[in-house]
Amino acid sequence: MAIATHINPSSMPSNPAFTQAVRVPAGADTIYIGGQNGLDASGQLAGADVAAQARQALQNLSTCLEAAGASIEDVVKWTILIVDGHDVRAGFAAFQEVWGQRPNPPAITVAKVAGLAIPGAVVEIEAVxxxxx
Structure with missing residues (x-):
């Protein structure tokens, strides 16, 4: 059950992939999940491309959320880092596969970076x- 209020002012652009602002009420527990790369359970990258790595990173985030007593619907904010030179649209497509037709997507920040800590990783996603x- 989502407890947050999703805010999309009518004077700002609307996008089905993200919400402009999210308000979390007092008394809510917050769960902070550190950046997840596209590493599978064996520690291997799920692929060399943004889409494959984003799918795995989102699966890793879902696993962390479940372990914390939450689900993807409880995410209020994503931060996505993509190595410069890779197409962010592939990451958004992977997100849409996971998010599906759920209403009220989280707020989002996407940044291009020179590199990530895991050799070969091209995407990293963190969540609140x-x-x-």
Whole structure:
């Protein structure tokens, strides 16, 4: 059950992939998930491209959320880092595959970076979720 209020002012652009602002009420527990790369359970990259790595990173985030008693619907903010030279649209497509037709997508920040800590990684995603305390 989503507890946050998703805010999309009518004077700003609307996009089905993200929300402009999200308000979390007092008394909610917040869950901060550090940046997840496209590493599978064996520690290998799921692929060399943004889409494959983004799918795996989102799966890793879902696993962390579940372990914390939350789900993807509880995410209020994503931060996505993509290595410069890679197409961000492939990452958004992977996100849409995972998010599907759910309403109220989280707020999002996307940044191009020179590199990531994992050799060969081209995408990293972190999340903030909110659940009832």
């Amino acid at each position: 979720a909110a659940v009832l305390a």
